[in-house]
Structure formats: C-alpha cells, structure tokens
Amino acid sequence: xxxxxxxxxxxxxxVANVAxxxxxxxxxxxxLYLEGRVTAGRLxxxxxxxxxxxxxVVDRLEKAGLVRRERDEKDRRKVFIAVVPEAAMKxxxxxxxxxxxxxxxxxxxxxEELRLLLxxxxxxxxxxxxxxxxxxxxxxxxxxxxxALKLKERPRRS
Numbered sequence: 001x002x003x004x005x006x007x008x009x010x011x012x013x014x015v016a017n018v019a020x021x022x023x024x025x026x027x028x029x030x031x032l033y034l035e036g037r038v039t040a041g042r043l044x045x046x047x048x049x050x051x052x053x054x055x056x057v058v059d060r061l062e063k064a065g066l067v068r069r070e071r072d073e074k075d076r077r078k079v080f081i082a083v084v085p086e087a088a089m090k091x092x093x094x095x096x097x098x099x100x101x102x103x104x105x106x107x108x109x110x111x112e113e114l115r116l117l118l119x120x121x122x123x124x125x126x127x128x129x130x131x132x133x134x135x136x137x138x139x140x141x142x143x144x145x146x147x148a149l150k151l152k153e154r155p156r157r158s
Contacts, residue, residue: 001124011098012026012027012030014094015091015094015095018094019090019091019094020064021060021061021064021066022060024049024057025057025060025061026091027047028043028047028049028054028057028058028061029061029066029067029083029088029091031043031046031047032067032081032082032083033083033088036082037070037080037081037082038080038081039078039079039080039081040054040055040058040079040081043057043058043081048136058081064087065084065087066083066084066087066088066091067081067082067083067084067087068081068082068084069081069082070082
C-alpha cells in the first residue's frame with residue numbers, strides 16, 4: 001500500500017510536470033474537481049494550506065486556464081473556485097495510461113472480488129481521513145505534551 005501510494009504521488013508529479021504546473025497546484029485542482037465548486041476558504045480547510053497560499057495556487061491555476069473564480073449569484077461578496085471542464089479533460093488525458101493499466105488489473109478479478117476491493121478501498125480511505133484528523137490535532141498540542149507515537153513492528157516479508 002505504501003509503495004502504491006508513493007507511486008501515485010510520483011505519477012501525479014509526472015502529470016504536473018507534463019502539464020507544466022506545480023504538483024501542489026495539481027493536487028488542489030484535483031480536490032476542486034472532486035469537491036466541486038468551493039470557496040478559497042474551503043480549499044484551504046481541505047488542503048491544510050493557509051488562505052494566503054491558496055490565493056497563490058488559485059492565481060497560478062487561473063493564469064494557466066485551469067480554474068476560474070465565480071461570484072455567488074446570491075451574495076456577490078462570496079467567490080467560488082471552479083475547475084474549467086475543458087481544462088480538466090486536457091489534464092485527464094495524462095491519466096489514460098494509469099486508467100488502462102488499472103482496467104487491465106481489474107479485468108483479472110471477479111465481480112465479487114472487485115466489490116471486496118472497493119469496500120477495502122473505501123474503508124481504507126475513511127481510516128486515512130480519521131488518522132489525518134487525529135494527526136492534525138497534534139498541531140495544537142505543545143511538543144512536550146504530545147503522546148508518544150510508535151509504529152508497531154511487523155515481520156518483514158521477503
């Protein structure tokens with residue numbers, strides 16, 4: 001799982017390089033794509049970046065034509081950030097090799113096995129979200145008062 005996660009990060013970095021943008025900007029664009037139209041404050045909350053950093057990310061993505069700022073029709077003071085659909089399709093093309101590779105892998109499993117893998121993936125995601133929130137909780141705790149975190153030792157397989 002760690003190798004797969006690390007490889008996913010490396011693949012994303014390669015996509016960002018090919019697209020000509022920073023990896024962190026690509027990750028923010030992906031979050032925007034998944035979340036839908038959100039405010040800069042919400043994007044900051046989801047990513048853990050400061051609102052100032054998000055302003056820079058959005059400025060760069062907007063300059064590249066990948067996102068746009070949209071004013072709320074009911075409250076003109078509120079601004080949403082939205083992915084430009086054509087730009088998402090342009091970036092999406094770089095994921096075709098990964099999609100094809102994963103379709104080939106999935107083709108080797110039965111529907112029942114795929115349901116189990118989907119359940120595992122969804123539950124694993126929820127676990128990572130919970131662990132992330134728990135770790136974020138340490139930010140407000142002085143280092144000397146933080147609980148000791150220790151990895152469980154597991155036998156290595158060869």
